[in-house]
Amino acid sequence: MKKYSEKETRILNAASEMFTSRPFHKVLLSDVAGAASVGKGTLYLYFKNKEELYFAVLFREFSILVEQLSEKIKQDNLNPAEKLTTIIKCLTKRLFVKATNVELLGNVVSCPKSEEWKEKRVELWTLIESVIVQGVEQGYFEDSNPRLTAQYIPGFIRSVSIFPPENIDCETIQKHACEFVLKSIKIEK
Amino acid sequence: MKKYSEKETRILNAASEMFTSRPFHKVLLSDVAGAASVGKGTLYLYFKNKEELYFAVLFREFSILVEQLSEKIKQDNLNPAEKLTTIIKCLTKRLFVKATNVELLGNVVSCPKSEEWKEKRVELWTLIESVIVQGVEQGYFEDSNPRLTAQYIPGFIRSVSIFPPENIDCETIQKHACEFVLKSIKIEK
Amino acid sequence: MKKYSEKETRILNAASEMFTSRPFHKVLLSDVAGAASVGKGTLYLYFKNKEELYFAVLFREFSILVEQLSEKIKQDNLNPAEKLTTIIKCLTKRLFVKATNVELLGNVVSCPKSEEWKEKRVELWTLIESVIVQGVEQGYFEDSNPRLTAQYIPGFIRSVSIFPPENIDCETIQKHACEFVLKSIKIEK
Amino acid sequence: MKKYSEKETRILNAASEMFTSRPFHKVLLSDVAGAASVGKGTLYLYFKNKEELYFAVLFREFSILVEQLSEKIKQDNLNPAEKLTTIIKCLTKRLFVKATNVELLGNVVSCPKSEEWKEKRVELWTLIESVIVQGVEQGYFEDSNPRLTAQYIPGFIRSVSIFPPENIDCETIQKHACEFVLKSIKIEK
C-alpha cells in the first residue's frame, strides 16, 4: 500500500469529501485547500493539478477497498460461496454508507495517472473473479464468463446504493444481493 | 414524450455529440452553438444555462430509451422471460454503442429539475419490475424483491459498458447478462 | 409642443417610468417594450436607439414642465415675486411627487439629439431667469447674475426632493424654499 | 477615514479616472485593470463586482470631500458666515473642476450599501447645518429650517456645475453662490 504523509492524507480526505458530493467542475481547489487546512499552493506540492488530485482520490479509495476485501477472503476456512457473500456484503455496506463515485470515471477521462488507477480497478475485478473461478474449479459455481460477473457485482450494488428504494435497510439489500448472485451461478446439488 | 422544436433539436443533437465526447467543463458553449449553426445567444433562449442544457441532453436520451423499452415489451406475444431478455439486450446494446454517456441510465444525482428525473428513473425501474412481477405471478420467476432486481439490471449493464473487458463484443455481453439474470430468478421446472 | 402618436406616448410613458427608477444600464429595452405593450422591434420604428429613447424621455418631461410653468406665469395680474413663488411651488410639487432625474443628464453624454434637449433645458432656465430679470427691472429684486439664480432653483429643490428630511411635507418645503429665494434677492423696502 | 491598501488605491484611482470620463456602461473593467496595472481578477479580490467598484469610487471621493470640509471649518477663528463661505467655495471648486462626477454629492440613490452612504450624506448635511445653527445661535443668521438650507447648498451648486452657463469662471460662481445664501439667511444689522 502506498504511504501518504499526514498532510497528503488531510488533502485527500478533504478532496474525497468534495468529489464525492459534487461533480468535478463544481469542486473548487480553494475549498479543498480550506477544508484540508492547507494553503492553495500546497496542493500543488503534492499533486500536479486538479485532475491528478481527482485520480489520487479514486486511487486511494479503491486501494483501501481492495485491501480490505483482500484481507477478508484470505481466511482459508471460507468456501467460495462464503467468500463471495463476504465480498458482496462488504461492498454493499461500504457503498451504502458512502455512495461515492468509487468506480465512476466520471467526466474526467484522459489523464496520465489514470493508468495507475485503471490497474487498481482491474485488481478489484480480478479479486472477485478469482473467487468465482475458484468456485467453478471446486465445482460450486458455473459461469461462462467470470470476469463479466465480477464486474457486474460492484455495478449493481452501486445502483441500489445511490438510489435505495424507500424504507429499505442495508441488511435487506445485502441479503437480496447475495441471493441474486449465488442463485445465478451456484450449482444446485 | 416532450416535443422539441426543430432548432431545439439541432441544439440538443450538437450538445449531445459534445457532452458525449468530452467532460462537461471542456465543452464550450460557443462550440455547441457553432455545431448547431445557431448564435451563442440562441442557446439561452432555449436553455437557461449550460447545466440545464446538459441535463436536457441526458433527459432526452433517457426518455427515448425508456420510451423504446416500453414499446418493445408491449407486444403481448412475449412471455416474461422473453420480455426481460429484450430489455437486457436493448439496454446493453444502447450503452455499449454509446458508452461514454454513462449518466444516461438516470444516475444523475445532483440535478436542478430533480423531480422530473426521479420520475423518469422510477419509470424505467417500474417498467422492468413489472415484467418481473408478471413472471412471478405467472409462475416463471421467483424473486423476493423485484424492485431491487429491477434496479440491479441497468446498474450492472452500465458497469460493463463503461469498462468492457478487452476483446469482447456486444453479443457476448448480451447473452451472458441475460443468462445471469434469468438463472437467478427463473424457476427450474 | 411636439405631438406624439398614441404608440409613441405609450413607449415614452413606459420608458420614463423605467429611466426614472433605475440607472441607464439597468433599463432593458425588452422591459420597456413589455411595459408599453409593443414589440421590441417597434421601439426602433420610433427611436433610433436606446440613447435617443432616453433623451426623448427627458425632452418630453422637460417640455411638459416648461409648458406648465409657462402657462402659469402668463397671468398678468401676478407680480414677479408671486410668479417666482408659483414657479418654486410648482417645481417642488412636481419633483416631490416624482423625483425624476428630470434635469439630470445622468451618465449618458454624447448624443446627437442631446442638443435638442439642451435647448429645452435652457428654455426652463430662461423662463425662470426672465421672471427674475423682470423683478430686477421693476425694482423688486436685486441679483448680479439672474441666470445663475435661475439654475440654482431647480437644483436645490431637486436635492431635497430626492432625500427629504424625515417627517416633512411638501407644503413646508414649498414655503421654506420660497422664503429662501425671495429673502435672497428681494429688495427690502 | 477608511484605509485603503496601496493596490486598492491604485485601482480606485484608475476607476475614478474612467468613471469620471465615460458613462458607467462604457467603462470596461479590463481597461480599469490595465490602467491600474493589475490583473483583471485582482479587481475582484478587492471589489465584489463592477457596481461595488463604482460605488467605492464615489464613496471615497465623497468621504474625502466631507473630511476636507470638516477640517476647514474646525478653525475657530472663523465666524459662521466665514465658515459657510468656506464650505460653499470649497464645494463649488471641487464640483466645478470635476463636474462630470455628478453623483459625487451623495445623490446616489439606488446603492447596495445604502446605509453607509446615507450616513455619509447625513454627515455632510449635518456639517453644514451645524454651521447655520451656530450662526443662528450667535445672532448672525435667521433660518426657520437650517436642515433644509443645508441640503439646498450642495444641490444648487451641483446644478450649475453640471451645466455651467457659458463663459463663466469658478470664482464668479463662488462669489455669487455665497452671496445668494448669505443674503437669504444673514440678519442685517
Add this chain to the structure above:
DNA sequence: TATGAATGAGATTTCATTCAT
C-alpha cells in the same frame, strides 16, 4: 516546505439591435 495574493486566459452570459415574416 508552505503560503495565498495575484494572475489572465477563457468561460459564461447579456442585451441592444436586426430582419424575415
Add this chain to the structure above:
DNA sequence: TATGAATGAAATCTCATTCAT
C-alpha cells in the same frame, strides 16, 4: 407598420495555476 426570434459582439466574472515571500 409591427413583431420577437435570432444574433454575436462584447461584457462580466471565475478559478486553476503560479510565484514571490
